[in-house]
Amino acid sequence: MHMAGLQQRRAQFIIIAALLYSLYILSVVVKPKRLATKQFTLPDLDRHTVFQLPPYLRSLEDAGINPAEALALHDKNAVAGQKSGQSRRAKTDVKLVSMSLRSSRYPQDAYTNFLWRCRTGEPPAAEVFETFISLKHRIFEVRVESERYPRTYNPSIIALPPSSHYPFLIVARVRGGGFFQESLICEGKYIDEPFVNPWGFEVMNRIVGCATNPRVLMVPQTPARDCTGIDFMSDVPGYHDPRIFWSNTGAPMMMFNQQSRYGCFGLWIIDLRSIYPSLRYRVTRGLLNQYPTVMELTRKEGRNPIEKNYVMFFDAETGAGYVQYELGHGSRHFARLAGNGLTTSNMTSPFEITCINDDAIWHQATNAIKIVLCDYGECEPEPENTVYLAFLHRKEIPEEFKVQYKRYVAIWKATAPFEMIGFASKHIRFDNEDEWEQKFNVEGRFLYTVSIAWEKNMNRYEGYLNENVIISLGVGDHDNAAVVMPVRDLMTCMRSCRHY
Ligand SMILES: *[C@@H]1O[C@H](CO)[C@@H](O)[C@H](O)[C@H]1NC(C)=O
Numbered sequence: 001m002h003m004a005g006l007q008q009r010r011a012q013f014i015i016i017a018a019l020l021y022s023l024y025i026l027s028v029v030v031k032p033k034r035l036a037t038k039q040f041t042l043p044d045l046d047r048h049t050v051f052q053l054p055p056y057l058r059s060l061e062d063a064g065i066n067p068a069e070a071l072a073l074h075d076k077n078a079v080a081g082q083k084s085g086q087s088r089r090a091k092t093d094v095k096l097v098s099m100s101l102r103s104s105r106y107p108q109d110a111y112t113n114f115l116w117r118c119r120t121g122e123p124p125a126a127e128v129f130e131t132f133i134s135l136k137h138r139i140f141e142v143r144v145e146s147e148r149y150p151r152t153y154n155p156s157i158i159a160l161p162p163s164s165h166y167p168f169l170i171v172a173r174v175r176g177g178g179f180f181q182e183s184l185i186c187e188g189k190y191i192d193e194p195f196v197n198p199w200g201f202e203v204m205n206r207i208v209g210c211a212t213n214p215r216v217l218m219v220p221q222t223p224a225r226d227c228t229g230i231d232f233m234s235d236v237p238g239y240h241d242p243r244i245f246w247s248n249t250g251a252p253m254m255m256f257n258q259q260s261r262y263g264c265f266g267l268w269i270i271d272l273r274s275i276y277p278s279l280r281y282r283v284t285r286g287l288l289n290q291y292p293t294v295m296e297l298t299r300k301e302g303r304n305p306i307e308k309n310y311v312m313f314f315d316a317e318t319g320a321g322y323v324q325y326e327l328g329h330g331s332r333h334f335a336r337l338a339g340n341g342l343t344t345s346n347m348t349s350p351f352e353i354t355c356i357n358d359d360a361i362w363h364q365a366t367n368a369i370k371i372v373l374c375d376y377g378e379c380e381p382e383p384e385n386t387v388y389l390a391f392l393h394r395k396e397i398p399e400e401f402k403v404q405y406k407r408y409v410a411i412w413k414a415t416a417p418f419e420m421i422g423f424a425s426k427h428i429r430f431d432n433e434d435e436w437e438q439k440f441n442v443e444g445r446f447l448y449t450v451s452i453a454w455e456k457n458m459n460r461y462e463g464y465l466n467e468n469v470i471i472s473l474g475v476g477d478h479d480n481a482a483v484v485m486p487v488r489d490l491m492t493c494m495r496s497c498r499h500y
Pocket of ligand 1: 348
């Protein structure tokens with residue numbers, strides 16, 4: 001009995017030892033594959049991370065100019081830094097450029113002609129005044145408030161995918177948080193509220209309000225590299241100026257302003273699914289998450305201590321992403337995204353003719369949306385019929401301490417180099433904008449145009465002329481509002497740039 005038990009135990013020991021030994025042999029023979037852990041080093045802006053012959057050289061070759069010479073003229077430093085091997089590569093690139101010349105396509109007159117007319121029919125979509133165009137669409141309230149933050153402003157709105165309970169996603173900045181910056185996020189819907197109008201009639205007032213509890217949207221913090229002269233800013237916690245939009249692949253993105261690794265403040269980008277995880281299960285496009293954490297959009301030339309208001313474009317032919325840093329009379333600066341927020345040098349052609357012929361202070365206001373220049377179902381999206389649209393702000397200070405932002409529509413080609421093809425001849429005002437301007441009159445009387453998005457999410461990036469857009473407005477840094485209209489109504493009384 002005792003003997004048998006001992007033998008059994010010995011047998012067990014042998015089996016376990018044999019098992020452990022075979023496991024050891026296995027681990028030696030079949031080495032587990034290591035996860036590729038790439039060392040992520042901060043990019044050096046002085047180094048050329050990507051050298052590529054910019055697409056603007058296509059138009060140069062068109063004009064009989066040698067692209068290699070033009071490149072040398074335009075970007076001396078880039079050429080000086082090149083090794084001979086790289087210039088050989090440039091030569092083969094020239095061949096590629098002339099190949100792509102043949103396939104380079106532009107929006108056709110048949111599609112763009114309507115832009116240069118004013119849509120003042122019966123009933124009028126627009127009323128044209130001497131200095132502005134009044135669009136016959138009413139501004140309504142957007143209500144984002146929490147117990148802790150009863151006031152928010154500068155909302156940014158996108159439409160949620162059809163599988164969502166509520167139609168909108170709203171991010172708005174909080175007011176009066178103290179020495180820090182925060183934003184609330186909620187899912188929004190239309191709410192009809194009874195309201196007694198000045199004539200004593202009860203009418204329904206349509207607003208967009210939160211359908212889910214607004215909560216603080218957290219983003220990882222970053223340190224500032226250099227805030228010399230504005231030192232207090234290096235320490236202000238929290239991001240600001242968030243703008244949400246969809247990427248061409250259907251990823252929900254947020255661009256925002258935060259302490260910069262290259263200056264004081266810069267623009268950063270993150271995929272919203274990383275900071276608002278419930279979106280992951282609803283977004284059926286955009287499976288590729290290119291911006292899983294905060295990534296700074298770099299700027300090689302002309303960087304300011306505080307950078308603001310970038311716009312992203314995606315090439316209609318290649319899908320490549322671009323960032324346009326600024327725009328004004330006689331100058332434009334844009335570059336291609338090279339991954340992880342890194343960018344190439346300035347890709348604007350030195351021969352580009354400006355379409356803004358007024359020396360005012362111009363800011364890029366909203367994100368850009370892609371529009372197919374026909375009603376839904378009447379044409380297929382092609383580079384010949386697609387454009388980008390965004391608002392620009394003309395900043396004016398008419399009285400002392402009273403700032404005004406006038407909004408202008410701009411339209412660009414949907415393929416690189418994204419030349420402007422049309423610009424508003426006058427600024428746009430909405431039907432009841434006067435009333436809204438009276439509401440808050442502190443820092444200045446203005447409705448700040450924050451973002452533009454398709455009102456309904458049809459699971460596609462581009463929209464059509466008969467489809468509605470929702471334009472989000474900040475009311476004098478105190479309140480939220482929006483206006484909805486067919487995008488066609490915005491595209492009126494424009495001036496053709498005629499350099500394409
Ligand atoms: C980018 O290039 C264009 C064309 O040469 C030029 O007008 C603009 O000033 C440049 N911007 C910067 C910041 O280098």
